[in-house]
Amino acid sequence: MIVMTLVSPDLTLSDIQAFRSGKSWQYSRVLHQDLDGFDLRSAGYDFDVPMIIIMGAHDWTTPVKQAREYFQHIEAPYKKFVELEHSAHMSLYAEPGRLLNVLVTDALPLSASIK
Structure with missing residues (x-):
C-alpha cells in the first residue's frame, strides 16, 4: 500500500518528505503488517x-x-461502482459535493429497505 502511494506520478519529493514526517507515516507504519498483505477477495464476493x-x-x-x-465479481441485491473523476484517495475532501450527491441519490434510498 505504501509503495503504491509513493510511486504515484502525482507526488513530488517534498510531498514524500512531508508524508514521512507526518502522523500519517507513523500510522501507516503501525498498520503496515495488517494492511500490506490484506486481500479483499478473502472476504468473498x-x-x-x-x-x-x-x-x-x-x-x-x-x-x-x-x-x-x-x-465485477460481487453478487449483491444492488451494486454500483462510482468513480469520482477529480479525486485520488481522499475523495471526501477533494469532491465533497459529488460524494454527498452519490450518498443521497444512491445510498440513502437503499437504507429505507434495510430493517
Missing part, C-alpha cells in the same frame, strides 16, 4: 446487502483497476 464502491479515479493507494476487477 457474495453479500446480502447493497454494495456501493465510491473511489477516486486517481487513487494510487487503492488502484481503480483492481477495485473494478473485484466489483
Whole structure:
C-alpha cells in the first residue's frame, strides 16, 4: 500500500518528505503488517446487502483497476461502482459535493429497505 502511494506520478519529493514526517507515516507504519498483505477477495464476493464502491479515479493507494476487477465479481441485491473523476484517495475532501450527491441519490434510498 505504501509503495503504491509513493510511486504515484502525482507526488513530488517534498510531498514524500512531508508524508514521512507526518502522523500519517507513523500510522501507516503501525498498520503496515495488517494492511500490506490484506486481500479483499478473502472476504468473498457474495453479500446480502447493497454494495456501493465510491473511489477516486486517481487513487494510487487503492488502484481503480483492481477495485473494478473485484466489483465485477460481487453478487449483491444492488451494486454500483462510482468513480469520482477529480479525486485520488481522499475523495471526501477533494469532491465533497459529488460524494454527498452519490450518498443521497444512491445510498440513502437503499437504507429505507434495510430493517
